[in-house]
Amino acid sequence: MITRPAPHPAGRPAIVETAPLSPGQERLIAAEFVRPDGTWPAPGEPTRLRPIDTAAVLVDGPLDTRALQHAVSALIVRQSALRTRLHHLPDNTPIQLVAASIPDRVGHSTLTAPTPPTRDVLLAQAPPQHVDPRSHTLFRTHLVRLGDRRNVLLLQIHHFVSDGWSIGVLYRELAALYNAAHTGRPAELPPLPRTFATVCRDMRDERHSPKLQRQLAFWRERLAPPRPPLAFTTHPAQDDTGQRPVDVHPVHIPRPALAGLRAGARSAARRGPLAGPFLAALALVLHHQTAATDIRVGMMISNRARPDTEHLIGYFVNTAVIRLRLHADMTATSLTDAANNAVRQALEHQALPIQDLARDLHHHHANTPGPLYQVTLALNTMRPQTLTLDGLTCRDIDMEPTGPRNAPTSIEQRWVLEEQAGALTGTLTYRTDTFSEPQIRLALDHLDQAIAAVTAGRPTVAEITAAFRAPGSGQ
Structure with a gap:
């Protein structure tokens, strides 16, 4: 008001x-x-x-x-x-x-x-x-x-x-x-x-509305237990402040690989978000790292489905839990289709605040072990390349901090990627008590292989992860 x-x-x-x-x-x-x-x-x-x-x-x-x-x-x-x-x-x-x-x-x-x-x-x-x-x-x-x-x-x-x-x-x-x-x-x-x-007041008013209750019912079903944790480590260490130590590694996905991911985002002649095929590739890497078949990633989501928010500056972002279930005979095409569908459904149910969902799930399943997710993804494809000022030549200067940002102790990996000049660039923040730097470099190599597999669509999960372990794969 x-x-x-x-x-x-x-x-x-x-x-x-x-x-x-x-x-x-x-x-x-x-x-x-x-x-x-x-x-x-x-x-x-x-x-x-x-x-x-x-x-x-x-x-x-x-x-x-x-x-x-x-x-x-x-x-x-x-x-x-x-x-x-x-x-x-x-x-x-x-x-x-x-x-x-x-x-x-x-x-x-x-x-x-x-x-x-x-x-x-x-x-x-x-x-x-x-x-x-x-x-x-x-x-x-x-x-x-x-x-x-x-x-x-x-x-x-x-x-x-x-x-x-x-x-x-x-x-x-x-x-x-x-x-x-x-x-x-x-x-x-x-x-x-x-x-x-004004939009913030609308968000507050609708938190117990029938619309969000329907979204809550969807997420309750989508995230029904059991929700086994990803077994990255069993004895997490902490520093003197009680925080688990983290480090950061640059990530670069070149133009040809990004083009392949975009092709994988098409379903039934309709283009979907880039997040779907990227999550399929990331799920293959996480499956290889943990042997888990229940992969859950907390994906940052724009939360701008409300009218009149497209041109507003403000902090709208929400987190959606993308859950993918893998099995050995599943093809890369099937996994990508599942990821595309999961992202589409998440976009259709993006208004429910993640903290409200977490409280509800804890209330109904207080004895369910493990966090909702241990890996997060922020994938920004909305930013223009730079300013376009009449009569001037403009170019962005990289100002990304070199050090890691704080994260909850339950988060093992934080992927932050942005589309720039036809490629994806960004950072992977990771727990150093869980991963060594060589392990992270290897995971990024495996991500490149997984993106290629998702683009091809033919290999199965078992064949893709076997290639990760094959001689000459770098492991």
Whole structure:
């Protein structure tokens, strides 16, 4: 709801909208921000919350800084999530507050750099990465001048108000607003009938609706026990903080392999999500690593089936559990069909928050051992390659952190992949008390073989995994 501006201290903008957190924001705050005992950290107290995400775009040509400033200001006005911060009520209930405005001035600095500077050098030019969502601005921009016709634009947005889909929205709308301001014409952007806060209130209202009860019934049946855990390790170690140690390895799936996966996503002449055939290949690797025939992967899902969410920036993302059952005589084609079907059904039942499902399953099957899933997949194919600014040449600079991110101790592998230049690139974060680096390199080799098998469609599960073990396969 739009509220009357509240009294506020001098210098702090009025609050124009309030809303509950989205289910995704709830999970984020519970997992990374509040203390383990559920209390809120004091201002300035270190938390597990990931730092603000930074994208860097190298811009060659005569950049119109006036148009850029206009575009940034207009985007902040248009997308209310960019003006949002976290707040907790006296009873510790978290809510989000939307301010009438936030600082929108594009920061500037100058570097002498004949080539694009490194990630660390660029981050040193921007404001600090670690932010408190209760008090800090969660969207900001900074322009690093490298020369008369060369700049790097830093775009920083916190995942409390942004997901992978949102980054695509951010790039498209910032480009459209810049190009319009540069040419002196109105930007042709679709209207936004609802704000992110409005959608969050809808999400809260529908959590016990008949629609979500039907989705709950589907997931209860889909995830009925037994749910045997994947036997990666039997005695997990922990460090001094109680966290299991992790490391990260780069992942690259080249253009030909991605084309084969896309072909596998077609069923009955209809193109499906890329996730289906990739999950089929990943299931083969996990089956080989554990001998399990019940493979469950927690897949990040856009959760944007609601009307009027396509063009909104906000944290909508949910997790869907993709369950695949393998047997030795199953062909790669049959496995891919099963994965495509599982992904399609997950998309049809994506609105039920995973935390609500987990609570329900625990209530009805409290004695079922093991987590719902031990492997997660985030596969982003929605982001454009880079900004498209009139009269300029733009190219993304890799700003992916080299270190691993925190994960729940039940997660053994976290795959984060993004489509770029016709290939899939990203990272695999893994538990070092479960996997050695050579084992991870071998698993990535096996993934390449599995993708080839899924693309061919003919071998059986037994034949594919036998090839993994064959002399010359690298094991």
